[in-house]
Amino acid sequence: MLGKIHFYLGISIVIIFILTGQYMHHNYDHLKGMEQMNRALFRAGHLYILLFGLIHIALGSYFRRIKNVIFRKIQWLGSVILFIASFLVIYGFFTELPTEHIERPLTRMSLYLVLLGISIHGLVSLKKD
Ligand code: HEM
Known part of the structure; x- marks a missing residue:
């Protein structure tokens, strides 16, 4: 169930990524x-969203539920x-750009959280059933 959620959420995020391309266009x-x-930050945001989507798809594809x-x-x-x-990286793309400042607190937080979330999954995956 959790694996399927990640998989289909990932597909949805990849679709949102394509829509961010349309939005910039x-x-x-x-x-x-x-x-x-701003141009570089838009590009980075577009591609962060793609990568977040791919992270969910990869996690969902090989997800193993621990007993x-x-x-x-x-x-x-x-x-x-x-x-x-994932919500923050998408929300940040639309609300933090364009900007006068180099700082993007929501996007930055999204990257700390993806590191934390994947680290948790990685550590749990070491547990044998
Ligand atoms: C409707 C679909 C899409 C549109 C309209 C779109 C639009 C854009 C725009 C406006 C930029 C910024 C370009 C610039 O700064 O000159 C960009 C960058 C980029 N897009 Fe998309 N995009 C779409 C889908 C995709 C897809 C499917 C991929 C491939 C996986 C992709 C990969 C990239 C990459 C790699 C960049 C950065 C290019 C660079 O830094 O040189 N995009 N896209």
């Missing part, structure tokens, strides 16, 4: 003529952290 004239910092109840709960915790991270 239609709303910002394909970023043509945009000053370089131990406590470790299952820890898996859920890792997944919830990844769901929040």
Whole structure:
């Protein structure tokens, strides 16, 4: 169940990634003529979203549910952290750009959270059934 959620959420995020391309194309004239910092940040945001989607697809494709109840709960915790991270990276793309500042607190937080969520899943995966 959790694996399937990750898999289909990942596909949905990849679709959102394609839509962010459309958004840059239609709303910002394909970023043509945009000053370089914002242009680079838009590109990075577009590609972060792709990679978040791929992380979910990869996790979902090989997901192994642990039998131990406590470790299952820890898996859920890792997944919830990844769901929040994914929401933040997408929300940040639309709300933090374009910007006058180099700082993007929501996007930064999303990357800390994806590191935490994947680390939790990685550590739990070491547990034998
Ligand atoms: C409807 C689909 C898409 C649209 C309209 C779109 C649009 C854009 C735009 C406007 C940029 C910024 C370009 C610039 O700064 O000059 C960009 C960058 C980029 N897109 Fe998309 N995108 C789409 C889908 C995709 C797909 C499917 C991929 C491939 C996996 C992709 C990969 C990239 C990459 C690698 C960059 C960075 C290019 C660079 O830094 O040189 N995009 N895209």
